[in-house]
Amino acid sequence: AQSVTQPDIHITVSEGASLELRCNYSYGATPYLFWYVQSPGQGLQLLLKYFSGDTLVQGIKGFEAEFKRSQSSFNLRKPSVHWSDAAEYFCAVIYMDSNYQLIWGAGTKLIIKP
């Protein structure tokens, strides 16, 4: 079945440390890939997306993600996190034969230690 896996429910990092959030998709063909962020008390906001081309994509708020076909992964990274990055991060995927509907991961909650 088509799915998206975010293996980490929670991640805690210190302010200023680097961050990597994992996302794996299940299908064979390259899907469209997205990362959204949900700050406390708010709706989700698109951070970045990958459709094709350069496998390293830059997003807003200093985030980037790298598509790795061999690993079926689209991990989100940030070199140095700020306290304001504390939020829940969702990976989402559109598979070509899914009527262009988003399939969402379960989310990873990022906790920042001062």
Next chain:
Amino acid sequence: DSGVTQTPKHLITATGQRVTLRCSPRSGDLSVYWYQQSLDQGLQFLIQYYNGEERAKGNILERFSAQQFPDLHSELNLSSLELGDSALYFCASSERDRGTSPLHFGNGTRLTVT
């Protein structure tokens, strides 16, 4: 500010009752999505409308219904409410009918069923 307006912000009601949640999409967006977010189920896609027509259906219960009006605002009707319907309900809008078009989320309506 995403430009998507959801009302009310909070709703408390009793089991068996019926409620209506309202969403005004971002100016120019033709597509409206409804999502349910709860701690145990995560983010669940309910239904999508595009320019007044139902476009896709997700895990929407038969007790729930939605519509999109000619002015493009949308309403989600929840009836015969159960305790398990307590959740955060999000509306999102996008320009096109495909999920490849970025979704803009409102801040949600928190529904509590007592």
